[in-house]
Amino acid sequence: MRIVIIVSDFPKVTETFVLANALHYLDAGHDARIFHLKPFRTGEVIHGHAQRAIERGFTFGWLSFGGLMWALGRPRRLGRVVAQIVRGFAKEPKRLAASLAIVPKSCALARACARDGTGHIHAEFAGYPATSAWIAATLSGVPFSFSAHAHDIFLTQSLLAEKAQDARFVRVISRFNRDFLAALPSFPADRLEVLRCGVSLPEPTPTPSPATPWRLLFVGALLPRKGVEDLLEALSRLADLPIHLDVVGGGRLREGLEAMAQQMGLDVTFHGAQPSDAVRARMRDAHLVVVPSKQGDGGRSEGIPVVLMEAMSEARPVVASRLSGIPELVEDGVTGRLSGPGDPAALAGAIRAALTDWQGTLEMAQRGRARVAEHYDIQKNAAALLARIEEEAA
Template structure:
């Protein structure tokens, strides 16, 4: 089967699941290829085992001769279909000019993809997000008759639900990553319950081979780790402020892996903490991230709700940390409590609560043997329910059922 997997940004270190799904589809014998809407992210770090998928990815510029040439050929075959698509988009986003403008920009690109897919014999369009990737898949499907399905993760459904119900009605399936999202889709976007399948994201089970952590000894510092984009919704400022509340004699070190727009501000905030306690390592390849997790005593994911409803789904970094058998503290946000169950598989705090996060960090330090017990339960949970191979195969089965 030829599967066209549609994403916005590619490659993107914070969306490793998109690459992993394509790799699993290929491993199962299918011709899976990525189409990315935005220009190629040449600055991203690509792990060697993903290079083949990355180099085979496809993109059409928004306003290029190639795009318009392909788009016109498809539009001439389905002129009324194009008119109906435009009418749906205008009706859905009439009161949201930014979303309307972007969605209209996607029409030529989606038409070009439709024409290319017809020429290449594509059997299925799979969009990794319910926002613009699903819009492109929806348009291409309407212009070709090739079926499509899409996944719903987080802010792709939280920011706006306009056009979402139309795309869901026309899709073969809507896959989402949490029960929280399924309820949201039914209640806010009026997606039929029987159209939605909950299939978690996942990580490779081999991560569980890392040695179990031990409490620091002989005056060694307690190693804390944050991994993720340095953006407001990641809550790194909350973490730094929480560390300031710890007793002055607490021996800790925080390693921050990731980059983003807030890095300068966070570096300034870190200067208010004792010198040398916080290091910023920038974005790193996956092998460095996993090595850092293997050395950490505690991984912290202090997410908050961002602007326009941007929020986490279930962060992959949590799955990875738990697969490594590391204790975790995370925010009680979106679908996170489905993975990190308070007092069962980890620790939860209210988003943005500085003192609550500080108290939780102090508790883990003081009761580390108990924290390790929760970590073992968390590791078992990830291996059972968040296995990337098993879950990608479940997603592939949804695609197969469309044929």
């Protein structure tokens, strides 16, 4: 069966689950393709094993006249989706313009799906990818579904209910997201299914023994909602503990964060973006992986960060924010430690507790790995999502 996966950006190193799902579908004998709304991203650091999925990416031009002409042959269907987009985003002109901008290439995708016998369309996000999938499915008659992760449902709820009503199912990655969507007016709660994201499970390696200094690790984009400035402030409150922090990731805040760390006299190394195998290696060398996320502008928020799943799959201790679906993975005092988002003092307390009760922290890390193995194994979860897609396409 041909399965079309829709994303906005491709490839994107922070969306490794997209490639993992595509590889699973390919290994299961399906013809998986990845349709990206924006131009192909050159310069992303992608591991070589994902090349098969990278080669399955494709897109169409923003002004796909052939697709529009084909769609005009189905005027009632095309008129319906355009009218619903206009009504849905009437009070959000920027999102209205962006949604209308993807109509031509979504029409081209619809034509391609109708002609090549595509069996199912799945959008990996509830925003523009789901809008594109909805347009293509409405015009072509191919069944579709979409996933809801994080800020794709928090930034705006416009048109979410309409898309869900036409979808075969809506996959949510956490109970938090399920409850959030189910509470929306007119949203069909019976379409919601919790199918978690996941990571690959490596062979276990010994956790580093207590050492001087303690090695802490942050992995992520250097953006305000990632909370790196809160982490630096927290470390300034832990001057009595010898700590070295490695920061892996790039972003517009790097220069300011480097200056902040230097001014505070902290022992921090900024490494920039690194490939996934290098990130995993740094996790194995770390005593503690810290994910101090907080809500960003306009409601941007984490779902369940991949970096947490990866660190816990390595049986590495974690400290994270009590935010969105994170507590479903990091249960405070059981599989890791939590602190309030945007609260450097609480974050410092959680880090101190983790380092001073090292034996208890190691026991939490082992329980964390067990939780990932049970609920966040990418092979199991990709297989579950594929089973639902196969069921709807049957």
